[in-house]
Amino acid sequence: MNRLSHSEENYLKEIFHLSGLTDKRVSTNSLASRLNSKASSITDMLQKLSDKKLVKYVKYKGCDLTKEGERIAIQIIRKHRLWETFLVSKLSFGWEEVHDVAEQLEHIDSAKLIDSLDRFLNYPKFDPHGDPIPDKDGNIVYRKSKIKLIDAAVNSRVEIVRVNEDSLALLKFLERHELTLGIELYVLEKFPFDDSLSIRIVGGSEINLSKKVTESIAVKFISKI
């Protein structure tokens, strides 16, 4: 297979992410908004990727990845997450600073480089936001029994295992309030009025979190309190 352009790689990656969420066909418009481009551009590219047998595309019916397309998408995600991990753990970047650089680094084409980096980092399983890092062969081990904080039961003790990396502002907010990976929380009370949630950081202070925040944090259950 010929080398793909950055643009083609970004399409494959985004199709993977979108179809992972819904586990079905990805619409032209949803891609357009994620890729910050116009629907007509998406249609063009889907036709090209379809010719290359990387996506299954049916006019007016959206697309999904072929086996080969998925393989490539996963390798790009692997690179993205390994680079993010490198930036945080070796170069002392903050977790809110790594995504944009990783968007560039993920397109570097060298199997030897990425496998050496993986070894250098000691084969990390998760990136700085708690997302799983696919291995060399494309296997992804998803964390089992992980729920959104918004769905956690009142009076439970939980640990933050993953945050949504899409928003810079969210990551800064979380950092500011010490809501980082591995931190444990008590879920105190839910407020139906605005769907906010009060938590207490174990050994720390009480905070009221908005729906927008509690939807973006994933936790694992530790115990009842």
Added chain:
Amino acid sequence: MNRLSHSEENYLKEIFHLSGLTDKRVSTNSLASRLNSKASSITDMLQKLSDKKLVKYVKYKGCDLTKEGERIAIQIIRKHRLWETFLVSKLSFGWEEVHDVAEQLEHIDSAKLIDSLDRFLNYPKFDPHGDPIPDKDGNIVYRKSKIKLIDAAVNSRVEIVRVNEDSLALLKFLERHELTLGIELYVLEKFPFDDSLSIRIVGGSEINLSKKVTESIAVKFISKI
């Protein structure tokens, strides 16, 4: 200044290298052959870079860099050489494996990344081939009193301080014969017939080196023997 394309950055870098050698105007054809493209493409790009005030271009008279063009070229070279150093010293790449990957990595746009990398590597002065690494401000400290092996005097002891990285085959040849940076040699005899040169590695074996090889190695004088 707007972000430059990979192609524009490669032009600037190559103009810098070519004008460094001759310290005068760079011809269209010399650029074409170094960049593996056609003279007409070079002309187009030079006109564009001239509009952007990155090169001084006079029709039919070649070009050279403006202050700003040179500044950018040096930053790209800094990135290239820091990445090569990273690959060799942290990821155990061989010195013949790093150039192609660095050609990609040099275009990653993040001042924070490159300055962190510099610190992580402990501010290296030279890359794996012995070329100087420009600092953050673009200062380049060239090694003083460095001569080509071909010009070294018979009966002198010298140390290898730099090799030409352009040819993969050369780097492999040198590796194979233990002719790496820091290695010391006795210059034994010159053979006018084919301009070859016999050397002995200090504590090692005698080797006859072709003109092509001795032109591509730079050494520093240690002592008479």
Added chain:
DNA sequence: TTAAATTTTTAGTCTAGTCTAAAAAAATGA
């Protein structure tokens, strides 16, 4: 000094990736 060779530029074409505007298909809902 001028004719021939070489180098460089111009003119025109191509592809990738994007866009806008218009047309067509699909989904919605009264």
Added chain:
DNA sequence: TCATTTTTTTAGACTAGACTAAAAATTTAA
């Protein structure tokens, strides 16, 4: 159901960066 709205595709245009072929300028050398 069928008219309206929404989504998607097509048609046509643009830009960056490359190419080939032909024209123009420069250099070489007889």
